[in-house]
Amino acid sequence: MTSDGPEPDAGPLQVRGTILTVRRIDAYHVMTVVAPGIAARFRPGQFVAVAVGGQDTSMLLRRCFSIHDVRPDHGGTVEFVFSVVGRGTQWLAERRPREALDLTGPLGRPFPVPRDPVSCLLVGGGYGSSPLFALADRLRERGCTVDFLLGAASGDKVFGALTARRTGRSATITTVDGSLGVRGIVTDVLGQVIHDARTDVIYACGPMPMLRQVTALARRYDIPVQVAVEESMACGIGVCMTCVLPVVGSDGITRMVRSCVDGPVFRGERVRWDDIGTIPLDAFGAPGWEQRRLRQPRPGGEHTAGRPGHGA
Amino acid sequence: MAPDLRTKLGQVELPNPILTASGCAGAGRELAQFIDVSKIGAVVTKSVMLAPRAGRPTPRMVETPSGMLNAIGLQGPGIDAFLQRDLPWLLSRGARAVVSIAGSTVEEFAELAARLSDAPGVTAIEVNISCPNVEHRGQVFACDVTDSGSVVAAVRARTRRDIPVFAKLSPDVTDIVSIARSCVTAGADGLSMINTLLGMAIDTETMRPVLAGLTGGLSGPAIRPIAVRCIWQVREALPGVPIIGMGGVLTGRDALELILAGASMVSVGTATFHDPSATVRILRELEEELARRGIDRLSDVVGLAHEMRPAGRAAGSVV
Ligand SMILES: Cc1cc2nc3c(=O)[nH]c(=O)nc-3n(C[C@H](O)[C@H](O)[C@H](O)COP(=O)(O)OP(=O)(O)OC[C@H]3O[C@@H](n4cnc5c(N)ncnc54)[C@H](O)[C@@H]3O)c2cc1C
Ligand SMILES: Cc1cc2nc3c(=O)[nH]c(=O)nc-3n(C[C@H](O)[C@H](O)[C@H](O)COP(=O)(O)O)c2cc1C
Ligand code: FES
Numbered sequence: 054m055t056s057d058g059p060e061p062d063a064g065p066l067q068v069r070g071t072i073l074t075v076r077r078i079d080a081y082h083v084m085t086v087v088a089p090g091i092a093a094r095f096r097p098g099q100f101v102a103v104a105v106g107g108q109d110t111s112m113l114l115r116r117c118f119s120i121h122d123v124r125p126d127h128g129g130t131v132e133f134v135f136s137v138v139g140r141g142t143q144w145l146a147e148r149r150p151r152e153a154l155d156l157t158g159p160l161g162r163p164f165p166v167p168r169d170p171v172s173c174l175l176v177g178g179g180y181g182s183s184p185l186f187a188l189a190d191r192l193r194e195r196g197c198t199v200d201f202l203l204g205a206a207s208g209d210k211v212f213g214a215l216t217a218r219r220t221g222r223s224a225t226i227t228t229v230d231g232s233l234g235v236r237g238i239v240t241d242v243l244g245q246v247i248h249d250a251r252t253d254v255i256y257a258c259g260p261m262p263m264l265r266q267v268t269a270l271a272r273r274y275d276i277p278v279q280v281a282v283e284e285s286m287a288c289g290i291g292v293c294m295t296c297v298l299p300v301v302g303s304d305g306i307t308r309m310v311r312s313c314v315d316g317p318v319f320r321g322e323r324v325r326w327d328d329i330g331t332i333p334l335d336a337f338g339a340p341g342w343e344q345r346r347l348r349q350p351r352p353g354g355e356h357t358a359g360r361p362g363h364g365a
Numbered sequence: 366m367a368p369d370l371r372t373k374l375g376q377v378e379l380p381n382p383i384l385t386a387s388g389c390a391g392a393g394r395e396l397a398q399f400i401d402v403s404k405i406g407a408v409v410t411k412s413v414m415l416a417p418r419a420g421r422p423t424p425r426m427v428e429t430p431s432g433m434l435n436a437i438g439l440q441g442p443g444i445d446a447f448l449q450r451d452l453p454w455l456l457s458r459g460a461r462a463v464v465s466i467a468g469s470t471v472e473e474f475a476e477l478a479a480r481l482s483d484a485p486g487v488t489a490i491e492v493n494i495s496c497p498n499v500e501h502r503g504q505v506f507a508c509d510v511t512d513s514g515s516v517v518a519a520v521r522a523r524t525r526r527d528i529p530v531f532a533k534l535s536p537d538v539t540d541i542v543s544i545a546r547s548c549v550t551a552g553a554d555g556l557s558m559i560n561t562l563l564g565m566a567i568d569t570e571t572m573r574p575v576l577a578g579l580t581g582g583l584s585g586p587a588i589r590p591i592a593v594r595c596i597w598q599v600r601e602a603l604p605g606v607p608i609i610g611m612g613g614v615l616t617g618r619d620a621l622e623l624i625l626a627g628a629s630m631v632s633v634g635t636a637t638f639h640d641p642s643a644t645v646r647i648l649r650e651l652e653e654e655l656a657r658r659g660i661d662r663l664s665d666v667v668g669l670a671h672e673m674r675p676a677g678r679a680a681g682s683v684v
Contacts, residue, residue: 064398067641104639111431113585113639157399157641287426287433288638291395293388294411294437295426309419309440314395330577331422338419338440 065290066090067157072150073130079209081180082146083121084154085132091158092129095120097188098258098281098318101133101158102289105141114287116141117313119184119258120159131156134183134212160289161317164188164256164279170196171253174246175221176239176267177203178259182212184281188256189220198222200250202243204263208233223250240266247274255279257321261329268321278321284312299325299333306346308337368655369662370648372406372629373607374489375529375554379406379461379630382663383620383648386611386634387412387465387491387533388437392451393458399641403459405648409609409632410451412467412493415477417443422577427566432585432613433635434564436578439467439496444477448484461488465533466520469499471512475519482525489529491609492520492553495560507535507544507560514547521552529554531609534595536588537563541595542602555607556599557632559592585635589613593626600627600668615643617650624663625670 070088077083091101102115118133137146148154164184167173173192175185182203189199201217204227208214211233217224225246226234235242240263246252247270257267258281271278284296291314300310301323309332310316325333335345370381384407390396393408402408420440427434441447447464455462464487468474474492481487494506494516506512517532524530532548534541536559545556561582566575592612600608610628613635614620620631631651636643660666 067399112428113431113433113635114428115639155640285424285426287428287435288389288641290398290641292391293426293435293638294420294440295423295435297420297423297425297440329423332419336419338417338443342419 063094065158065160066094067155070131070154070156072148072152072154073127074150075146075148078134079212081134081136081210081212082142083132083134084145084148085130086154086156087127087129088131088156088158089127089129091120091131091156092123092125095123095131095159095187096163097191098164098184099159099161100184100289100317101131101156102160102286103145104155105144107144112141112144115157115289116145117160117286117289119180119281120187121183122187131158134180136180136210157289161313162315164281164318166191166195167197167254170198172200172251173197174200174202174250174252174255176243176255176257176259176263177201177212178239178263179205179210180212181257181259181263181281181283182217184258185256186213186216186220198250200246200252201225202227202239202246204228204239204259206230239263240270243267243270244274247276252276255321257281261326264321264324265326268324268326272322279318280321280324281317282312282319282324283317286313289313299328299331299336301325306337307333307335366661368652368660369664370652370655372663374407374463374609374630375531375607376527377461377488377529381406381648382624382628382630383644383651384463384609384630384632385409385637385644386632387493388435389634389637392447393455393460394451396637396641396644397458400645402455405460405644406630407461407463407488408455409463409491410447410455410465411441412439412465413441413444413447413477414439414467415444415473417441417446424575424577425581427575427581429564429566429583429585430587432583432587433638434566434576434581434583435561436576436581438578444480448480452484452486456486462486463489463491463531465491465493467493467496468516469496471498471500471515471519474516475523478520478523478530482523482528487528489531490520490524491531491533491557492516493533493560495533495535505535505537507533508538510543510547513544514551517548517551517553531555531557533557533560534599535560536591536595536612542598545599545603545606549603549606553606555609557609557611558595558599559588559612562588562591584613586613586615586619589619589622593622596623596626596628597670601671604668614647615639617647617652617654620647620651621654621666624667627668627671629664629667
């Protein structure tokens with residue numbers, strides 16, 4: 054993206070876009086939509102929320118997808134990658150070029166980029182690698198080096214392996230069935246990759262268990278990690294409070310924050326992974342939380358201060 | 366000529382009848398990225414409690430056919446933060462603020478009402494009585510005739526005279542009219558209906574309940590016929606009491622349906638998740654629906670269906 058676009062905080066738009074192409078790439082569908090305003094405002098890590106099912110749909114909630122890429126063609130296009138899991142994504146997979154698609158975006162906070170030209174490791178699981186390539190471009194513009202570590206169950210589910218190999222300083226692939234790259238999962242080789250690449254910062258997107266383990270390892274190596282989480286969302290714009298998870302603020306207080314507007318990108322070590330799906334007893338507004346905070350330090354309260362330039 | 370959409374919220378006049386629904390618009394700030402919040406009748410804010418509240422664990426939501434279940438558990442920052450941050454923001458945008466309040470005891474509701482009465486700029490208070498009453502073994506206020514009345518009486522007593530108080534009713538009761546009557550007798554200036562219906566979903570793959578809290582509130586078009594029925598019954602029994610109708614309104618046509626049943630204002634909830642500009646779209650569509658029928662004034666059609674029963678059918682019970 055050029056720097057003379059709209060202000061980064063210009064906010065999301067609701068756009069009636071036109072589908073340009075729907076392609077199959079391995080296990081995934083890749084959809085490109087003409088949506089100029091969204092393309093112009095996009096920053097890596099942000100997502101779109103797509104209305105599915107057409108007029109009079111019984112599926113009221115939008116489906117969220119990370120933005121994979123934006124291009125200036127046709128006034129501005131937005132591309133996202135998805136796998137078919139249920140009725141909404143099935144409907145999307147059946148769309149054809151020139152049909153209309155209602156999108157809101159770009160939503161959420163993007164990946165913060167470092168001020169200095171550092172060594173960045175981008176870790177993706179399954180379609181979670183989709184937002185990492187636009188991020189890689191931006192990091193390289195900043196003079197950073199980019200290494201990739203991508204993993205999935207099988208080779209056809211590793212999204213972007215070729216691009217990673219072509220554009221990354223290094224690209225390590227893992228598959229559970231061994232059909233591509235190293236047999237295993239990304240965290241099996243993460244330590245080695247960090248060591249070889251002399252990684253300064255990790256960016257990760259993928260399934261929550263992967264993000265949790267990547268964060269744990271990053272902490273062990275004392276490397277800051279930015280993760281893009283995936284929580285189920287009803288509105289995607291911050292009004293419904295369905296998408297919350299416990300995150301420790303810079304003041305040390307845990308809050309149930311909205312992953313759609315306060316995220317989806319968080320500093321990994323700020324997320325209380327073990328407490329997702331619960332309300333931690335000391336969380337802001339939990340029954341008796343104030344007394345608990347006064348009596349004792351936060352459980353697991355050794356969160357690292359991180360390095361300058363990576364505040365979330 | 367465009368139809369006259371003005372309506373009355375108690376003594377207060379609103380430029381039009383389309384409102385947000387509590388819990389589906391936050392305090393307006395996020396929606397303002399998509400709509401001009403001063404253009405709709407009012408913003409009904411997320412139910413606020415005295416203290417900050419973390420809410421229920423996740424998963425809090427599941428989509429269902431033409432609807433959704435939610436179990437948010439009233440997560441919010443509490444009244445202090447609301448008065449400091451949210452209310453002034455709404456007023457600065459020229460929006461009218463209907464503040465929804467929730468409590469777990471009668472006294473909590475009353476205290477909230479007092480705090481809001483001291484703050485300038487509150488257009489009305491909506492009392493969310495679909496909360497468990499900790500002094501009555503967790504029985505939901507809205508499901509008990511006496512408890513509903515006690516809350517409304519306490520709120521009315523502590524609210525400035527010029528601020529209308531609306532009681533928000535739950536459809537999960539045997540006889541909604543008796544609850545409505547109890548609230549009006551206790552001093553409610555109007556009624557909001559309907560809140561969500563208790564529902565549940567089970568994932569047949571994992572064979573577990575989907576929501577962490579097991580049950581959740583059903584909203585969306587799936588519940589609209591129930592909203593129409595509730596509004597109809599209450600209007601029939603209490604024809605002079607203003608009603609904010611809600612439940613599954615997605616279009617101007619849907620809003621008109623609730624108005625014909627007896628609502629003089631309509632809140633839009635779940636539709637906002639589908640379409641963040643739903644309120645202003647529905648407002649425009651409602652205007653078109655009225656114009657197309659040659660209707661000059663919104664007030665001419667409020668409750669009109671009661672005078673237009675199906676031909677050949679005797680007036681009386683709709684059950
Ligand atoms: C910020 C964010 C980014 C995402 N990026 C991508 C992406 O780049 N590519 C991709 O394939 N998928 C992505 N997902 C997941 C994607 O949103 C779901 O797979 C999709 O909503 C499933 O819809 P469905 O109707 O096919 O499935 P159903 O299971 O029928 O959906 C039912 C409901 O559950 C919700 N839901 C189901 N699975 C998920 C899930 N994994 N995460 C969140 N909500 C879910 C749906 O939104 C819908 O409301 C992302 C999710 C989030 C929150
Ligand atoms: C996510 C969500 C949160 C809600 N929170 C509240 C709330 O805090 N207070 C309240 O009175 N009603 C709440 N409601 C109920 C709505 O205000 C409304 O009564 C109900 O959803 C029916 O309208 P709808 O079908 O247009 O959504 C909530 C509904 C949803 C879907
Ligand atoms: S999805 Fe509604 S607040 Fe995040």
